[in-house]
Amino acid sequence: MKLDAKTPSGPIADKWEKHKFDMKLVNPANKRKYKAIVVGSGLAGGSAAASLAELGYNVDCFCFQDSPRRAHSIAAQGGINAAKNYQNDGDSVYRLFYDTVKGGDFRSREANVHRLAEVSVNIIDQCVAQGVPFAREYGGLLSNRSFGGAQVSRTFYARGQTGQQLLLGAYSALSRQVGLGNVKMYPRTEMLDVVLVDGHAKGIVVRNLATGKVSSHAADAVVLATGGYGNVFYLSTNAMACNVTAAFRAYKKGAAFANPCYTQIHPTCIPVSGDYQSKLTLMSESLRNDGRIWVPKAEGEKRAAGDIPEAERDYYLERKYPSFGNLAPRDISSRSAKEVCDEGRGVGDTGFGVYLDFADAIGRLGEPVIRERYGNLFDMYERITGENPYKTPMRIYPASHYTMGGLWVDYNLESNIPGLFVIGEANFSDHGANRLGASALMQGLADGYFVLPYTIGDYFARVGAKNIQPDGAEFKEVEKAVEERTRKMLSINGSRSVDSFHKELGKIMWENCGMGRNKQGLEKALQEIPALRERFWKDVKVLGDNSEMNLSLENAGRVADFLEFGEMMCLDALDREESCGAHFREEYQTEEGEALRNDKKYSYVAAWEYQGNDKRPALHKENLEFEFVKLATRSYK
C-alpha cells in the first residue's frame, strides 16, 4: 500500500489556494448527475450533506439516531476556535496553525492544519448567517473566551451549548435541502458495510433500526462522517450509541486506519460513582478559565474541602505550569490529575477526583457573573451529583472524550480507497497526538462546509458519473455477509449480555491503554482481548429477532467491532515507543515526568492495513515533514 498524502507544494499559506485552483470542477449543469452518500449527520456530515446539495449534487444522508439533530456533536459545550483576532490580542491564522501543531505534539500534517486555521474564519461567518446565536458583548459584537493550550481569546461560544447551536445550524441547512428534495434523509438507519465496485467506494449496506430491514444504496462516492471510537473504553463522554463500526467496516474493506492509539482523555469530567455507571459527563474545559484545580497536600485527607486551609492545598497545575496554569492542554492536565490521585491525594469517596474550585472567581466577580457564564453546567453538575458547586468545589476526574486517530486520509480527505472520503472526528488528520479544546467543532465544520465540497468535486470530475444501481453482484455479496453475521449473533444464545462484554473490554482498555501505557500492560491486553472476543462469539446472549427494533442486536454488532478494534489500538500503542501528546508510554518520559518524544524514529503516521481476521495488520508509515514549524519540546511552563 502506498500512502500518498497529495500535499500541494509551495509556501504553506498558498497551498490551499493553489490546490483549489488545480482541482477539476464539475459543470453546474452536470452536478445533478452525481450522487454522494453521507453517513452521519453531525457537524461534519450535516454540513457536508447540506453543502453538497446546495452545489447541486444528489445526496443520500444516513444517521442511526431518530433525527439528524441528535448526532453527538450536539453535546460539545465550550466553544469553537477561529483566527478572527476580534480581540486584538495578537491572533492570526498562522498562530492558530502553530498552536494546533504544537498542541498536537508535532504529530499532525502541517498542510492540513494550516488549511483548517485558514477556513476557521469562514465558519464563524457562515454560522452567524444561519442564525446561530453566539454570545455577544453589549456593543453587539461577538464575544470570545480562552481555552486550553492558547494564550489568545479566540473561542466563540453560545453559553455552554456551542455544539448544540452549531449542530442545529448545520441541521437547519440540511433540513432546508431535505425540504427542497435535494437530500434524502434516512434516520434510524445504521451503516453496516461499504461496497466497492472496481476498487472504488460506490455504496453502502444499511440496516433500518426500526424494522430490521437490510438494504443497499449506491452512489458515486461515499463520505463517512461517523465520529470517534471513544466508547471502546465503555465509559466515556460519548453518547451511548457512538461506535467504530462504519470506520472499522471500511478498514476491513482495505481503508488504512491511522494512529488508533491517539485517544484523548478529557481532564474535567464528573467522576465515576459506581459499577452501574453507563456514561461519564463532561464539564466543559471553559470552566478552567475561572475554576482553580487543587488537591490536598497531604495523603488521605478526610476533611471537607472548605475546612482545608489555603496553605494545605496544592494547586498543582498553577505550581507546575505557571504560564498556562489551569489552562494547560488536556493531555497534561489529565495526566497531572492521575498523578496526584495515584499519590493518594485524590478526593471524593473513591479517591479518584480532584477539586475544581470557583470560590476565588465568585469572590472576585460575584455569583451572578459565574451563573451567566456557566449556569447550565453548574446546574447539570448539581443534577448528577446532588452537590451545589456554588458552595462546594466540583469534583472532577479525566475520562475518555475524543479520538484523534481515525481512517487515514490524504489532503483531499479521501482514504486510500478511491471515492471513500472521511471527515470530522472519523478521520485522523488535523489534531496529531492531542486535540486542543474548541478545535473539534472547528474541524468538523471545516471539513463539511469548506473542504469536502471542493475535493469531492475533483474526484467526480476525474472519474465521471457512473450511475451505479444497488443491485449488482458486489452489493448482493455484501448484503449476504451482513445478514449472515446478524444471524450468527442471534443464534449463539449464550449466557452473558452484550453490555457485560463491553464493560469487560472497557476495563482492559482503560487499565492498559488509557492515560498511561507500558509495554507489559499492552502485551497483557493483547492476550486478553482476543480471549474475550472468543468468549463473546461463544457466549453472548442476543434476544429477539432481526425483523423488528432490537436494541441488543444493534449493540452486539457495535461491541463485536470494538472487540477487534481494541486490539489494533493496543498494537499501535505498543509499536509507538515514545510518548507524544495523549499517548503516554510510561517508559518514555523526562525526569520531570513529561512526555518524551522520539522524533527521529516516530515522526510518522502509523497507518494499519487489514490482513485478515486474527492476523496482525500491516503497518505503513507516512513520514511527517515539518517544513514550517520547528520541532520542539512542548513547554507550557
Add this chain to the structure above:
Amino acid sequence: MNLILKVWRQKDARDKGRLETYEARNISEHMSFLEMLDVVNEQLVGEGVDPIHFDHDCREGICGTCSLVINGSPHGHQKATTTCQLHMRHFKDGETIYIEPFRAKAFPVIKDLVVDRSAFDRIMQAGGFVSVNTGGVPDANAIPIPKEDADKAMDAAACIGCGACVAACKNASAMLFVGAKVSQFAHLPQGKVEREKRARAMVSQMDSEGFGNCTNYYECEAVCPKEIKVEVIAKMNREYFRAATTKI
C-alpha cells in the same frame, strides 16, 4: 432501594400494548433513571425476556433523544430535567413507578417506549432555517446584534426537540417547539428576512402533522427540560398574524 415498575410494553405499532410489572432491586440513589432501567434490562435478558426498548443517547440532557412519561409527567417530576438526568435520589424505597411512552397522534409508538418524532423534522424542513448557502456570507461582525436580542434568541434556541411539550399537552400541541424556532429567528436580523414565509410554512406543516393548538394550559412550559417559556408561543402567534396580513 427496591422499586416496582409498571412499564408500557408494545411489540410494534399494530400491537395494542399493555402495562407489565417488573421489580427493580438494589437500586443506588446515585443512578440515573435510565441506568436503573439498564439494570432491569440486564436482569430481563438474564431471564430470557426481551429488554424494555426506550430511546436514549447522550445521557447528558442535550441530544433530546430520551423521552418517557414517568408517573404521568414527561421526563418525570423533577423541574428542568430530562429523563437521562433524573436521578434515583428523587424516588423513595418501595415506590411504584409508572413508565409510559410520549403519547400523541403525531408520535406513533414504534416499540415499547420508543416513539416516532419525525413530524418535528418535517416541520423544520418546511421552514426552520435561514435560506443561506455555504460561502459568500458577510463577516460575522458586519451586523451588530444587541446583546438582549442575541440572548433572547439563545433562550429560544435552547430547545432540544424532545417532544415533552407535545406529550404534556391535552391537545398534543407542538406550539412550544415550533414557537421556539420561529422566535429564535424572529429575534435575529438574519432571520427577519423571510419571517413571514417561515411562520406560514412551519405552522401549516405543524397543522398537517396532526398536532393540536394551544389553549393556554401551559403544561408544556412546566415540563420543558430546557425551560422554554410560553412567550415563544405568543411570539409565534404575532409572527403568524403578521405573515397573514402581509402579502408574500
